[in-house]
């Protein structure tokens with residue numbers, strides 16, 4: 622794969638053709654390349670998504686959210702006072718989110734995360750990252 626990318630950049634046509642032939646040989650002989658192609662395919666079919674959690678009336682809505690790794694979660698504070706989005710084990714922590722402001726978290730690590738607002742202990746939510 623790397624060889625193919627390089628030769629399209631800077632070689633003459635004949636060089637390119639010779640190198641391309643060699644690269645194709647590598648493609649068919651190497652099982653590593655085949656598995657690499659597979660993982661690339663799954664990446665394009667799983668485009669990262671964006672999810673929104675509204676913070677309003679002292680609640681996270683939806684209270685429970687499930688996303689996939691790489692997805693983005695945006696908490697929007699609709700209350701007229703600040704809140705935080707803080708994982709119980711501090712895996713993530715927005716710190717203060719001001720009224721009408723938002724905080725974005727890209728979920729990189731899979732797991733189940735209980736979170737809350739450090740300013741209002743009754744506010745609880747869960748984020749599951751698959």
Ligand SMILES: [Cu+2]
Pocket residue numbers: 703704705738739740741744
């Ligand atoms: Cu709060």
